[in-house]
Amino acid sequence: MTERLAPADDRVPAIPPLFRLQWEDAQQSYVLLFPEGMIKLNRSGGEILRRCDGRLTQGAVIAELNTAFAQDVGADVRAFLALATDKGWVTWRPAGATP
């Protein structure tokens, strides 16, 4: 079961099947593709969303990005994922539940 709830660090974000995330050379960015549209992501948006693979918890995503960016990006990640949840780009499930 997936749900759309407020993001929490022990929950697992994933991109729902309606969307596809992919790297576009021509645009030098990640894009999120969905019926009738496409969103070009900035660098941090792309780095966050490509970790929303249905396995990492939000906490684990933050930990990876803290390392990658060599600073504490927790607040930014939580804010971005809250927005992404609103837009329907990510859904959530409890850690340990099967996708």
Place this chain on the structure above:
Amino acid sequence: MSTQATPATITPPLWLLAELTYTCPLHCVFCSNPVDFATHRNELSTDEWIRVLTEARALGAVQLGFSGGEPLTRDDLETLVAEARRLGYYSNLITSGVGLTEARIRRLKDAGLDHIQLSFQDSTRELNDFLSHTRTFDLKRRTAALIRAHGFPMVLNCVIHRLNIDHIGRIIDLAVEIGAEYLELANAQYYGWALLNRDHLIPTREQVATAQDVVARARERIGDKLRILLVIPDYFERRPKRCMNGWGSVFLTVCPDGTALPCQAARVLPDMQYPSVRRSSVREIWYESSAFNRFRGDDWMTEPCRSCPEKQMDLGGCRCQAYLLTGNANAADPVCDKSPQHGIVTAAVAAGGTSPPGRPLIFRTPDESRRLAATPPPIGSGVS
């Protein structure tokens, strides 16, 4: 060359519309295919389409629509879908649903099709019976269930016009019931067959207002499990739309015979030499052809657009509409109330609700198409 012209910067094509065929089992009165479609023969082969897909993808195209006509009438559709997936497109099948069998949808899924846009049309002449015509209704429902069962995201598309706009509430209920993710309620755009039939199709102002109201209330009730898009005819606006986000800026349409167009409707423009994928590469077509450069930037504009402070917003509107209504492809889209020909649009709106006596609806059949190709209707205020 004018000194104040903004040089055109050419951005890569992002959307490719592959019109695989003009063959279609339906005869919609609002079809956007060219009126003389029956005289276009000579469809591209599978290999030619694969080359088009490959070249457009290399330029950056990523959204891909397979349309027509009815694309399911091509038996190489699965092959093309598989190739599109391999190349990294996000692909969409735009279909009437006729011919979408269980076996076919399974093969399309396996080939990697991303989503399906199911159009609601009515193939019958009893258009006012729009949704109650049980045979069509049941076919669409069965098809929708099939689309769901195979896990495809579903966009339901319904072309709205005077004869069905009062049913919008029922159409929304139906979309919820069959589990669509998106519902597009797009008013008929008055090109092709819809322009021929415009006086029958254009809704009244009251109908448009009611429809907007019904949609607003439905959005509140349903929330975001169904996203509803309502596009009202631009005849009701005071500014034209930024057509195709600009000529040759994002969209590339390839017609069944390989003709490349910046927009599906663009074939109507006079004195245009549209390039063909049979003779040029997609790169040459997009960057170098005179047709794709024709309305890039703003050097082509005439007054009132040329000196208009809003010209970067709407880019002067739709070239096809400007030509079809004024006879001049460089004119301001007469939807704009700054256009000296805006009266053509207000007259058509004012006449809305009164079907012209003695002029029946014209159905998109091959016979009508051949008849109309032999005697094209005059340019100007639609058809007379």
